Amino acid sequence: MTETAKPRRLTPKGRATRNRIIEAATELVARHGVAGTGIDEVRAAAGVSGSQLYHYFDSKQALIRAVITRQADAALDAGEPRIGALDSFEALRAWADAAIERQLENECRGDCSLGSLAGELSTSDEESRTDIADGFLRWKALILNGLQAMRDRGELRADTDLDELSFALLTALQGGVLLSQTIRHIQPLEASMNAALAYVRSFAPGARSPGSG
Structure with a gap:
């Protein structure tokens, strides 16, 4: 079977x-x-x-x-960089810090994550690629739900594109982890997460609009 x-x-x-x-x-x-x-x-x-x-x-x-x-389920477990309740700026910061801390503890070495599995399997095994994509989309949906709660409370502007923001956060995490593990230094992950969180904050009411001078 x-x-x-x-x-x-x-x-x-x-x-x-x-x-x-x-x-x-x-x-x-x-x-x-x-x-x-x-x-x-x-x-x-x-x-x-x-x-x-x-x-x-x-x-x-x-x-x-x-x-x-x-591994797709692991992000929802206690002790992992959780994405189950990212419904405030503080929760987003804590999530980013947890991801950074995990890489520091692992000395920025490779692990069995969705990102590493994607790098090895996404072009060679279509069934595995589909499973990995489904896992990433589950994570993205949880991030989006948290951002939706923030927008509903008025912490993000009504015109905020939540789909874009949720992909930006997930991409910052995965890309930052990949580059940090490649060069064995935490700076890429710190930079990508800080930039992504700053981008999210730019959609708070009264904040400077993204791309404005």
């Missing part, structure tokens, strides 16, 4: 085993990339037999798609 087939009902033990396999695959992909991660390595790291692994994932692609889903 693949990840796109009708899901089977799992026992608590089965869910735990499946999660352990996904966690092992995520850690290996963070270190070696998708291409450098083999099924046998995942099996050994998860401490499962080959038949156990294939009971939950009938191919490497099915396993990687489960990793993508896990």
